[in-house]
Amino acid sequence: MMGRKWLNSCCWLLWMWVRLSESVPLSFTIDRGNKECLYDKLYEGEHVTMSVFITSGNALKGKAEIAGPVCADNVNTGSELWAQVELFDQGRRKEAPALQEKHMVDYEDLPHLIRYDDLGVGDDDGDDRFGDDDEIDTDDMYYYYDMEEENPEWMGHYDDDSISKEEREELMTQDKEIYTEKVEKWKKIREAKELKRNQKKAHLTLTAKRKKRAELMEMAEGGPFQRTYLIKKAGWYRLCLVADHYKITAEMEMRKQSELGHPNRNTGHLMTYERFEMLKEERKVTRQHRYELNKAVDGNLDPNSRKELVQPSDVEGLNGQLKKIHRLLQEVKEKQQREKHRLSVSAAVNEHTHAKMVMNSLFETLFYIAISAYQVYTIRRWFAGGPMLG
Incomplete structure (x- = not known):
């Protein structure tokens, strides 16, 4: 029983x-040239994830912007919040925003963006001939000093009249050997540092490209456009979507750590x-x-x-x-x-x-x-x- x-x-x-x-995320219909925004109070030290998905429109494009704080966290009424938002839009707030990021959300040209990413077009392409992404370490430039250049460690023997010619030549030979050893040591140190720097740069470049491609593929599979930020100052923040080109319908969502827990270790976004x-x-x-x-x-x-x-x-x-x-x-x-x-x-x-x-x-x-x-x-x-x- x-x-x-x-x-x-x-x-x-x-x-x-x-x-x-x-x-579920809130759905908005935005006319051309207008915008819709979400507002939420965020605390210092927490993460927030913005999520935007454009469902329909004559062109599936829009400009997403997350900014704040638009006002202090002690604002609790809608009228006060609206008054502070107007001041923020007019640029009349005394404090500069701690976070203000703009992103182009484009589902219309997504296949083209994926093909462009497959070509590996970018600045960090591994080709150092043009020197556009080289990091020069000036501390290692002494490696290029020539043996005939002035060096106080052994050139001082030329002016010492208290020693004989044979002793001077012997000392110069010893100093040259010591200096040669130092140059070889400096050369190895520089090569090791350069190898480590190139490996780190290649890893970061590959990681960034993989992350970008993963985001594009996720959007191509029906996922939203997402970004996660660390809040450095408490207050009211907003997420806006502007219909620059045509009238669109979109889903927007702001997810904060104080309600959902820590970000996912694999995606970096909140659940x-x-x-x-x-x-x-x-x-x-x-x-x-x-x-x-x-x-x-x-x-x-x-x-x-x-x-x-x-x-x-x-x-x-x-x-x-x-x-x-x-x-x-x-x-x-x-x-x-x-x-x-x-x-x-x-x-x-x-x-x-x-x-x-x-x-x-x-x-x-x-x-x-x-x-x-x-x-x-x-x-x-x-x-x-x-x-x-x-």
Whole structure:
């Protein structure tokens, strides 16, 4: 009887876990030349992740900007916040913003950006012939000193008249050997430092390119444009999206560390609110399971009956399996959402490409008609002036 009760409870919990959170990014429709913003209070030392995804529009482009603090953290009313925001937009705040970053969010030309990244175009291309990305260490330049240049360690023997010519030559020979050893030592030190610097530069360049490509590929697969920043000053911050080109519809979200925990070690971004709610629900259900089990065990004082009850190890194993199922369902939902975004972007880009092809074809047709008409007009004038040709 107890086992059936636990089975029914587990089925109910599974159904509850399938019901995922409704915490989704806010959707905005932004007219051309306008902007929409999100505001949130952030604390010093915490991370914030901005997330932007453009779902539709005549051109899937927009300019995202995160800035702040737009006002102090002691502002608690909407009217005060709005007044401070107006001062911030007019540049009349005394304090300069601690964070102000602008990014071009472009889903329209994403395939072109990925192809451009595949070409490896950039400044740090490993070619040092032009010296555009070389780091010169002036401390190592003494390595190039020639043996005939002035050196106080052994040139002083030339002016010493208290020693004989043979002794002077012997001392000069010894000093030259010592100096040669030092030069060789300096040369090895410089080569080692240069090798280490080149390896570090190559690693940073490769890491940056891989990170950039991973971000582009994630956007191509239906993911949002994301950036994470460390807040250096407490206050109200805002995330804005400006529709520079055409009217667009976009999803925006600001995720902060004080609500979601530390950034992910692999991505560097904070988890979504949806995933956070999933983890919180898991912990809640696990605690409830343990509480009901302990209550059932403590309420049954018969030792023989206790053996027939579900054991804590069984419950922990069942909780682990349910967590796996729950997280698998969450991953399926996230993949479905990404696929939906990817298809919407692909459909919009294909529609825009088709419209451009139609316009180009129409322009080429009109241009061909104009050229043909001009040729007919020129030939007609040529024949009309035929008697003048003799």
